[in-house]
Amino acid sequence: MAIIKPFKAIRPAKDKVAFVASKSYQEYSRKELNAILAFNPFSFLHIINPGYRRAKNLKGQERYKLVHQIYLEFLSKNVLLKDAQDCFYVYQIQKDNYIYCGLLCGASIAEYQNDVIKKHEATLQRREELFANYLKTVEFNAEPVLMTYKDNAAIAEVIKKEKLKEPQYDFTTRDSVSHKLWVISDPATKIKIESEFQKTDALYIADGHHRSASSNLYSKIAQSSNPNHTGKEPYNYFMSFLIPESEIKIYEFNRKIKDLNGLTKEEFLTQLALTYRIEITEENLFKPKQKHQFSMYLEGDFYSLTLLENNYSLNDALRTLDTQILYKTILEPILNIKDLRKDKRIVYGYGKNNISIMKEEIDKGKFKVGFSMMPINISEIKAIADAGLVMPPKSTYIEPKLRSGITIYEL
Incomplete structure (x- = not known):
């Protein structure tokens, strides 16, 4: 069964979400990056690229500590706010008339280790250790792992009903991609979601193998240094975006x-x-x-x-x-x-x-x-993952590509 949980997200203030949300740092050219950092003081890029203010190319622990510091500044200025209770989040992305809609949640590290969460790519130990060290210092994760699951009519119905409500966020980014977010705080609805996913045999990582592997490594480190470990700590989960397998798009x-x-x-x-x-x-x-x-x-x-x-x-x-x-x-x-x-x-x-x-x-x-x-199809990806095999590098380019900073998972 697939165990997921709601979490207290750190989210941008409603009037600032369009300014905060950013693509992955690597997707910007140097010119684009500098322009955003110069003219948008709310961009999440200020947090993950903290050296800009000091005109310094920071690396290692020096950079990680400043990332954490600027993150706390965004919180103190109410650019980012923390939800009062654990929630699930329905997140919809519309790009080129195609709609991707799924659920932001915490996914279980234990199930990653037990192969309920299945992988199809190899990871590099150096990158795992680097990002685990980053997580240890900054104490948050802002990039969900994209995972897919077999289409489930009950889950689809829950999401459909939530989407009839007014979204918490509704904005369009400069690349003409539309974003909407609904917050699920109702206790009965949250229980329904958790119980339906417990009927799911497996979740499949579509994009984010290094992020999930690093979260797993960080969890082991955090657990070993916590004499009062209970299994309920935030580090026992990692932030994920779950989307039905019929909705992801795979390119070659x-x-x-x-x-x-x-x-x-x-x-x-x-x-x-x-x-x-x-x-x-x-x-x-x-x-x-x-x-x-x-x-x-x-x-x-x-x-x-x-x-x-x-x-x-x-x-x-x-x-x-x-x-x-x-x-x-x-x-x-x-x-x-x-x-x-x-x-x-x-x-x-x-x-x-x-x-x-x-x-x-x-x-x-x-x-x-x-x-x-x-393009490789989802059945091929699942067959590789079920067999415990690994695809050659650059076998798939998978959408949706998620924005950073819309929901943040504190560790």
Whole structure:
């Protein structure tokens, strides 16, 4: 069963939420970041980028302590307020006429450890330790982990009824994305939500593997240093956004390679022909039409590569993934790209125009060859997680992307 709990969120004052909410720090260019920090004193970016005020590039504990200090300043000035009681929060994001709606809550660390909360990506120990140390110092978490669950009619009905009420927040960000938030404080409704999730066999992490792993590590550290540990402390949970699996959107990353590993075009195509049926397409921007088919752009032509399944074994959930097939049949054996995270010869692209961008960059000589594929679907993600397997890096780009600072979970 899936154990979740309501929590007392720290939230922006209603008249300031549109100014506080921010995208992930990494999504801004330096120019955008400086402009926001210069002209918006309420942005959550002031908290997570505290060196701006001092014109210093702060690192490590010095930065973490100042993050905590500025967070307390936002509280003292009533930019941020703490809810008086534990609540669930219905959060809706509308982007490009597509609506994502789910529940903000605390998810159980124990169930993360017991694999009720399932993972499909590997994490790096260094990053886990870095963020756990960050959590220990700043004492809050402002970025929910995106998780999905099997569609549940009872949960959907609860959310539907809440959405008939006036939202606590209703604002639109500069990128034309609409945000609404409803606060669920009614005791009976909270019990109903908890009981329905207890009937759920598993939750699946869609985005936020390092955040959840770091919360797990921090929980272990906090528990070991607390002689009066009861299991009810905030560190026994981490803030999550739960969304029905039918509502998430999964996009693909393409792969752009800087060279052919010393091969000529003809030699490269000859090696490909051992595993693929190769056809030059007439389409200006060819996109794959089915699983196990790839789009390849090379020297001004788009090719369709269709896997010859007699030459490749599809015998487990991982080997059937197109990202793994591409890796095991082309990137590793032919192009000698073994480490998909660190090899500087490979670059990843995503977004609705990623095929045209890939073509343009190859035509300009930035890359030699590019590959695109069909997006991975939720059933494939669940199969990987259920089998305890790990996807290749950059297998999925998943939406919704959540704003920081709309709800904050204190540790």
